[in-house]
Amino acid sequence: MPKIVNADDRRELVADAVFEVIAERGLTQASLRTVAAQAGLALGSVRHYFDNQAELMEFAFRVNSERIHLRALDTLELLEQEELPAKRNDLLEKCAVVLEELLPLDEARRADAVVHMEFMLDARTNAGLLDAAQDDYRATGAVVGRVLLALMDSPLAVPGMVPVDEAERLIALLDGLSLRMVLQPAWAAPEQGRATLRRHLASLLMA
Amino acid sequence: MPKIVNADDRRELVADAVFEVIAERGLTQASLRTVAAQAGLALGSVRHYFDNQAELMEFAFRVNSERIHLRALDTLELLEQEELPAKRNDLLEKCAVVLEELLPLDEARRADAVVHMEFMLDARTNAGLLDAAQDDYRATGAVVGRVLLALMDSPLAVPGMVPVDEAERLIALLDGLSLRMVLQPAWAAPEQGRATLRRHLASLLMA
Numbered sequence: 001m002p003k004i005v006n007a008d009d010r011r012e013l014v015a016d017a018v019f020e021v022i023a024e025r026g027l028t029q030a031s032l033r034t035v036a037a038q039a040g041l042a043l044g045s046v047r048h049y050f051d052n053q054a055e056l057m058e059f060a061f062r063v064n065s066e067r068i069h070l071r072a073l074d075t076l077e078l079l080e081q082e083e084l085p086a087k088r089n090d091l092l093e094k095c096a097v098v099l100e101e102l103l104p105l106d107e108a109r110r111a112d113a114v115v116h117m118e119f120m121l122d123a124r125t126n127a128g129l130l131d132a133a134q135d136d137y138r139a140t141g142a143v144v145g146r147v148l149l150a151l152m153d154s155p156l157a158v159p160g161m162v163p164v165d166e167a168e169r170l171i172a173l174l175d176g177l178s179l180r181m182v183l184q185p186a187w188a189a190p191e192q193g194r195a196t197l198r199r200h201l202a203s204l205l206m207a
Numbered sequence: 208m209p210k211i212v213n214a215d216d217r218r219e220l221v222a223d224a225v226f227e228v229i230a231e232r233g234l235t236q237a238s239l240r241t242v243a244a245q246a247g248l249a250l251g252s253v254r255h256y257f258d259n260q261a262e263l264m265e266f267a268f269r270v271n272s273e274r275i276h277l278r279a280l281d282t283l284e285l286l287e288q289e290e291l292p293a294k295r296n297d298l299l300e301k302c303a304v305v306l307e308e309l310l311p312l313d314e315a316r317r318a319d320a321v322v323h324m325e326f327m328l329d330a331r332t333n334a335g336l337l338d339a340a341q342d343d344y345r346a347t348g349a350v351v352g353r354v355l356l357a358l359m360d361s362p363l364a365v366p367g368m369v370p371v372d373e374a375e376r377l378i379a380l381l382d383g384l385s386l387r388m389v390l391q392p393a394w395a396a397p398e399q400g401r402a403t404l405r406r407h408l409a410s411l412l413m414a
Contacts, residue, residue: 026332028235114331121328124321124390125233137391168403172383179382183331184344196375203410 011049011059014039018060019115027118032056054128061119061132068112069139072101076146084154091154092201095147099197102140102174104181105190113182144171148204156205166204173200218256218266221246225267226322234325239263261335268326268339275319276346279308283353291361298361299408302354306404309347309381311388312397320389351378355411363412373411380407 017039021030032053036046050056075098085091104113116136123133145167151157152166177196180188224246228237239260243253257263282305292298311320323343330340352374358364359373384403387395 024332026329117328120386120390121324122233125231133390137394165403165406168399169380169407172387172403173376173379174383175386176379176381176383179327179386180379183327183340187344192375196372196379199372200376 007049012063014041014046014049014056015060015063017041018056019064019111022115022118023111027057027122030057030060057119057122057126058128058132060115061123061129062135064112064115064119065132065136065139068102068109068116069136069143071109072098072143075101076143079150080146084150088156088205091151091156092198092205095151095201096194096198098143098147099170099174099201100194102143103178103190103193103197105193110182110185113178117179117182140171140174141167144174151201151204154205158204158206161204170200173197214256219270221248221253221256221263222267222270224248225263226271226318229322229325230318234264234329237264237267264326264329264333265335265339267322268330268336269342271319271322271326272339272343272346275309275316275323276343276350278316279305279350282308283350286357287353291357295363295412298358298363299405299412302358302408303401303405305350305354306377306381306408307401309350310385310397310400310404312400317389317392320385324386324389347378347381348374351381358408358411361412365411365413368411377407380404 014035017035018030021034021038025034030053032046032050033043035056036043039046046056050059079094079098085094101109104110119129120133120136123129145163148163148166148170152161152163174197177188177193181190181193221242224242225237228241228245232241237260239253239257240250242263243250246253253263257266286301286305292301308316311317326336327340327343330336352370355370355373355377359368359370381404384395384400388397388400
């Protein structure tokens with residue numbers, strides 16, 4: 001009986017090998033050959049699923065982006081489906097946990113964030129990643145926008161805020177926190193990132 | 208009479224060639240050979256000033272970091288030497304122009320920011336750049352910290368702010384704005400970056 005291999009599972013397995021190579025050695029080392037070796041597969045077997053390195057990279061970027069955003073969307077649905085907390089601290093906490101899914105606060109999220117940053121930067125000079133990068137920006141914008149709209153729905157929100165302006169500021173804050181936590185883990189610890197995010201959200205609510 | 212070549216000038220000229228190669232093709236392409244070709248120099252001539260690629264990269268990172276921070280320090284001295292503006296808008300503007308030196312708001316600053324981002328990310332897996340990266344973080348922290356201390360000296364400042372907390376939030380905001388403006392120039396325009404920075408500073412002053 002032939003071994004049954006699910007094509008989607010195999011492609012995800014190869015994507016995981018891409019992430020491992022990027023995390024340890026950087027994106028430039030993620031050739032089909034290195035990735036195959038990391039996955040414990042023959043080169044021909046990887047070629048069966050991906051015609052070339054560019055196709056593999058775009059797929060891996062999309063898997064990475066989806067993992068990050070799906071995690072945030074899961075907690076976002078909890079925020080949107082239930083009634084908004086009436087207490088300032090509960091509301092702040094509920095918004096914070098959604099946005100924290102976008103920050104490298106533990107090993108799993110840190111691994112995702114490192115890979116994400118490498119792909120984002122590579123997309124600057126790599127036209128093959130541009131579409132995936134735009135989709136990624138949109139996904140982040142959607143999560144942040146929905147959190148802010150929920151927060152602004154509360155009577156606790158500082159009056160007169162413009163959603164798109166606050167989204168821009170919050171996206172910059174999250175990107176900047178991620179960047180420092182990824183690049184400089186000794187100085188930018190998870191507790192600091194958590195605290196800075198909460199202080200920012202607190203500034204959007206009345207004292 | 209032999210041609211007189213100033214060693215420091217020559218090293219800066221080579222660094223400029225590094226920046227051009229990085230801006231166009233990414234940091235991974237910045238070999239001694241590519242950089243020599245870009246500078247219009249013989250490979251041996253570049254080797255006269257830099258023993259190897261690692262030494263060239265650290266030098267170029269330090270030149271890049273210094274250019275960015277010296278520009279900010281020049282405007283910062285104007286802020287510190289004169290009396291603090293008594294009008295809210297004047298104070299905001301004076302703080303903003305210092306911090307804007309850290310953002311890619313025109314072609315010169317954009318070129319510096321692109322190169323800066325590539326070096327910062329490379330320092331994650333490149334031990335030879337770690338010291339330069341730490342010095343860079345300190346330099347940014349010093350500029351942002353001094354702007355905040357000046358702002359908090361004003362009776363217009365929101366009372367009760369903690370300088371180190373606000374510095375962390377402001378550094379994240381600036382990093383995040385830079386990142387988006389570098390990676391996604393079509394969506395993140397200079398006017399938006401300027402406006403977001405000013406809105407953030409405005410939130411630190413009383414209405």
